[in-house]
Amino acid sequence: MDNLYITGTKCTLEVNFDAGTGTLEIAGESYPENIYDFFQPLYKWIEEYLKDPDKSMVLNLKITYLNSTSTRCVLDFLTFLEDYRKNGRNIRVNWFYEEDDDILETAEFMNSNLDLPINITPLPEEAKRRDRSL
Numbered sequence: 001m002d003n004l005y006i007t008g009t010k011c012t013l014e015v016n017f018d019a020g021t022g023t024l025e026i027a028g029e030s031y032p033e034n035i036y037d038f039f040q041p042l043y044k045w046i047e048e049y050l051k052d053p054d055k056s057m058v059l060n061l062k063i064t065y066l067n068s069t070s071t072r073c074v075l076d077f078l079t080f081l082e083d084y085r086k087n088g089r090n091i092r093v094n095w096f097y098e099e100d101d102d103i104l105e106t107a108e109f110m111n112s113n114l115d116l117p118i119n120i121t122p123l124p125e126e127a128k129r130r131d132r133s134l
Contacts, residue, residue: 004045012038017045022055027062030070039073056090063103075110082116096123
């Protein structure tokens with residue numbers, strides 16, 4: 001299976017799904033005109049990837065901003081993963097945030113409204129420095 005990579009822009013998320021490791025990374029800001037079109041390839045990729053019952057997945061979120069529509073789409077996306085987890089799949093979600101970031105509240109809200117544990121963790125200092133240098 002091919003990896004999925006979507007280049008982020010100033011208003012869309014960067015996506016890097018590695019089929020070999022089962023690691024899915026989504027990072028950046030999200031306030032595009034049509035977020036629903038943006039998420040369609042992600043759903044299709046995961047459905048294909050999880051056809052193999054031995055596959056597990058780690059989702060690493062490094063989101064810095066979501067508008068209200070994007071927040072709804074991310075919640076729907078996590079609900080989609082929650083359904084797979086309820087059916088016995090090994091799916092872990094890590095949500096990294098920068099200290100004093102408003103996105104922490106969004107992550108906590110989603111964690112409290114899903115039966116999909118989200119490990120909410122401050123972004124390590126070296127990752128912050130690396131991201132700022134890009």
